[in-house]
Amino acid sequence: MSGSIAAWLVGLATPDRPDELETKQLLAAAGIAVPRGLRLAPGDDPAAVPLVGPLVVKLCDPDVPHKTDLDAVRLGVAPAELPAAVTALRARFPGKALLVEEHIQAVELELIVGGLVDPAFGPAVMLGRGGILSELVPDVTFRLAPCSEAEALGMLEELAVAPLFRGYRGQRLDGPALAHIVRTVGDLVLALGDRFDQLDVNPLAFAADRWIALDAALRLRLSA
Amino acid sequence: MRGGSVGPGQCPRYDLLMASHADLHALLNPRAVAVIGASSRSGQVGGVVLARLLEGGRPVYPVHPDESEVCGIRTVPSVDALPDGVDLAVIAVGAARAVEAAEACARLGIAHLLVIAAGFAETGAAGRALQERLAALPGRHPTRILGPNTLGLHVPHTRLSTLFVEHAPELLARGGGVAFVTQSGSVGVEAVGLAANIGFGLRAFVGLGNKCDLDEVDFLEHFAADPGTTCLAFHLENLDCGRRFLEAAATASRRKAVVVLKAGRTPAGAAAASLHTGRLAGSDRVVDGAFRQFGILRAADDEALCDAARTLAALPLPRGPRVGIITPAGGYGVMAADQVETPPERGAARLALASLAGATRERIRAATPPFASADNPVDLTAVADDAMFAAALDALLDDDAVDIVLCGAFFAAHGVTDGLVDVLAEHVRGARKPILAFTLYGPKTERYLRRLHEAGVVGFPSVARVVRAARVLVQRAGLLDAPGGAR
Numbered sequence: 001m002s003g004s005i006a007a008w009l010v011g012l013a014t015p016d017r018p019d020e021l022e023t024k025q026l027l028a029a030a031g032i033a034v035p036r037g038l039r040l041a042p043g044d045d046p047a048a049v050p051l052v053g054p055l056v057v058k059l060c061d062p063d064v065p066h067k068t069d070l071d072a073v074r075l076g077v078a079p080a081e082l083p084a085a086v087t088a089l090r091a092r093f094p095g096k097a098l099l100v101e102e103h104i105q106a107v108e109l110e111l112i113v114g115g116l117v118d119p120a121f122g123p124a125v126m127l128g129r130g131g132i133l134s135e136l137v138p139d140v141t142f143r144l145a146p147c148s149e150a151e152a153l154g155m156l157e158e159l160a161v162a163p164l165f166r167g168y169r170g171q172r173l174d175g176p177a178l179a180h181i182v183r184t185v186g187d188l189v190l191a192l193g194d195r196f197d198q199l200d201v202n203p204l205a206f207a208a209d210r211w212i213a214l215d216a217a218l219r220l221r222l223s224a
Numbered sequence: 225m226r227g228g229s230v231g232p233g234q235c236p237r238y239d240l241l242m243a244s245h246a247d248l249h250a251l252l253n254p255r256a257v258a259v260i261g262a263s264s265r266s267g268q269v270g271g272v273v274l275a276r277l278l279e280g281g282r283p284v285y286p287v288h289p290d291e292s293e294v295c296g297i298r299t300v301p302s303v304d305a306l307p308d309g310v311d312l313a314v315i316a317v318g319a320a321r322a323v324e325a326a327e328a329c330a331r332l333g334i335a336h337l338l339v340i341a342a343g344f345a346e347t348g349a350a351g352r353a354l355q356e357r358l359a360a361l362p363g364r365h366p367t368r369i370l371g372p373n374t375l376g377l378h379v380p381h382t383r384l385s386t387l388f389v390e391h392a393p394e395l396l397a398r399g400g401g402v403a404f405v406t407q408s409g410s411v412g413v414e415a416v417g418l419a420a421n422i423g424f425g426l427r428a429f430v431g432l433g434n435k436c437d438l439d440e441v442d443f444l445e446h447f448a449a450d451p452g453t454t455c456l457a458f459h460l461e462n463l464d465c466g467r468r469f470l471e472a473a474a475t476a477s478r479r480k481a482v483v484v485l486k487a488g489r490t491p492a493g494a495a496a497a498s499l500h501t502g503r504l505a506g507s508d509r510v511v512d513g514a515f516r517q518f519g520i521l522r523a524a525d526d527e528a529l530c531d532a533a534r535t536l537a538a539l540p541l542p543r544g545p546r547v548g549i550i551t552p553a554g555g556y557g558v559m560a561a562d563q564v565e566t567p568p569e570r571g572a573a574r575l576a577l578a579s580l581a582g583a584t585r586e587r588i589r590a591a592t593p594p595f596a597s598a599d600n601p602v603d604l605t606a607v608a609d610d611a612m613f614a615a616a617l618d619a620l621l622d623d624d625a626v627d628i629v630l631c632g633a634f635f636a637a638h639g640v641t642d643g644l645v646d647v648l649a650e651h652v653r654g655a656r657k658p659i660l661a662f663t664l665y666g667p668k669t670e671r672y673l674r675r676l677h678e679a680g681v682v683g684f685p686s687v688a689r690v691v692r693a694a695r696v697l698v699q700r701a702g703l704l705d706a707p708g709g710a711r
Contacts, residue, residue: 065499114501118510120466126501140504141570142513144467151517154706158571198502217499 037101060099106205115189115199145186152179254311256283261316270316280383319343330365339372374433375409400425401454401537403447419530423677448476455537477519481536546578549601551632552608557601573698591615609639649679
């Protein structure tokens with residue numbers, strides 16, 4: 001395990017249980033873009049948040065990976081409305097931290113890039129279509145880690161959304177950059193070694209000509 | 225699931241196996257064989273195995289403490305009394321006695337043991353303890369074990385067989401290039417037996433059973449290096465050595481096709497608490513992706529496995545996906561064209577209907593009656609004869625726009641004779657492109673397919689199966705071309 005990952009593990013607020021911001025900090029350190037954001041602890045003043053433009057406010061709790069299911073996300077919050085949004089979420093989730101981020105306007109397609117440990121084959125990566133339909137109409141594919149960029153491009157070709165990377169209806173999503181992210185996730189899975197359990201970068205969105213992780217959840221295995 | 229459970233990607237005997245690759249030559253071609261458990265009483269497994277082994281023409285020594293002769297062969301009173309040169313002991317007694325016999329054979333230094341009995345790890349704690357005693361032997365003695373709980377081996381070219389169930393030995397006797405390794409003996413015997421009806425070129429049949437010692441990776445490595453093997457086919461239920469099998473398969477698949485029927489799904493973990501991705505751990509999709517990444521072709525069922533294996537073992541790979549079709553029955557040509565153009569499942573190869581060159585169409589027109597179709601699919605019509613088939617085959621093989629030829633060999637037409645078998649065989653022999661036949665001839669279908677097989681022509685009894693076989697060839701060619709495809 002590299003020194004920076006070991007240091008990240010040691011620095012977790014709750015041992016073995018990274019929250020969304022910590023997970024995104026790990027992704028950012030690996031070169032994957034994430035929105036600018038910060039954590040508001042229960043007593044922190046939302047007026048002091050230095051971010052501009054429309055914001056996202058959401059519950060920041062490692063026990064709640066599927067925040068939307070709990071209606072724990074507010075999108076497109078103007079800075080002036082931030083204190084009210086924070087107050088409302090705090091009322092519903094007392095004692096919990098919140099995450100405030102820039103709201104990223106992205107193209108419609110949302111992807112999932114994930115990591116997992118398969119019981120037969122060990123560490124693996126997943127690439128697939130995200131969003132609400134993704135569980136009804138699965139469009140996902142897998143490779144084992146490490147996964148080269150050439151192999152990741154092969155994954156992309158297997159997806160039903162592959163034409164969006166070839167100019168379908170004017171869409172020009174960046175396939176090689178996506179392949180690089182899949183490779184990076186595979187490398188991260190291996191770097192975490194036997195501490196790794198599951199990772200979802202979901203959604204991974206395309207905005208301003210780059211891929212950006214709008215949400216991420218990481219499960220670790222307990223240290224021995 | 226058979227055998228013991230093992231953690232992710234780990235192999236129970238990794239260190240030992242890495243230390244020395246199993247040398248399986250003597251297992252598949254032993255100088256002499258001992259049989260433990262053969263007696264004069266009829267209907268016993270041991271007696272049937274002894275009879276099978278005697279057909280191979282090599283010395284066979286039944287071990288029996290009381291009877292001096294079994295099946296007219298002099299017995300040896302105990303394992304310790306066996307002569308030198310016994311490379312394989314086939315142990316056909318019940319589980320508890322089999323372990324004792326195996327221990328005696330291992331002490332004597334017999335290189336290979338084949339343990340037929342069931343009643344080991346697949347049955348519970350007592351059986352697991354017996355299997356552990358077997359599994360401990362290879363670490364202490366120069367002995368390797370196949371099984372337990374296996375039908376064993378059938379190797380036509382060395383005339384070695386331990387199969388005590390009815391199968392198709394006469395249909396498989398010609399041998400061939402497919403090494404067929406199966407976890408379930410019954411699936412293997414039935415699948416290969418059925419495939420033999422239309423011709424199956426078998427290099428070796430191996431029943432792995434409970435894999436207490438030798439496993440799929442040992443045989444993968446052996447047959448990958450065996451010059452007589454042209455394709456490796458596996459039926460597997462659990463991949464104890466998941467990652468190690470994949471790595472070995474990737475190495476093998478650079479030179480030979482590896483086709484796997486993976487049956488049985490690994491139970492997924494705590495699904496409710498999992499993230500989106502984690503919920504799919506152990507799913508079939510992970511197997512799909514891993515197989516593609518490591519150059520393995522996946523077969524959906526036993527028929528697809530055997531079809532893919534016999535095709536890949538015998539034919540050259542196409543340079544592209546463009547299919548030319550010849551039939552004397554336009555309706556079948558249209559069906560074949562439809563199936564060629566049907567989009568494949570995720571990850572499978574796409575085929576295309578070839579656009580024939582003008583010169584090709586001219587040549588076909590010159591050799592066929594005016595109402596025949598010289599466009600793809602080429603329809604020779606019911607007036608087809610052997611010479612028209614030959615001319616159309618020549619034309620498609622010469623056309624650079626055609627990568628694969630599918631030929632409907634229908635013997636019912638008046639002008640078509642048994643000579644069409646020779647026409648196809650001659651073209652297959654000379655061609656650098658794959659030619660696949662499909663034949664329908666009522667109750668005579670299988671007989672004609674066997675004749676085609678014996679002449680070196682790969683044929684199928686349906687449009688769906690011949691098109692699927694063409695897809696497999698394109699997929700295999702794609703694996704070899706892919707960057708990092710076969711790693």
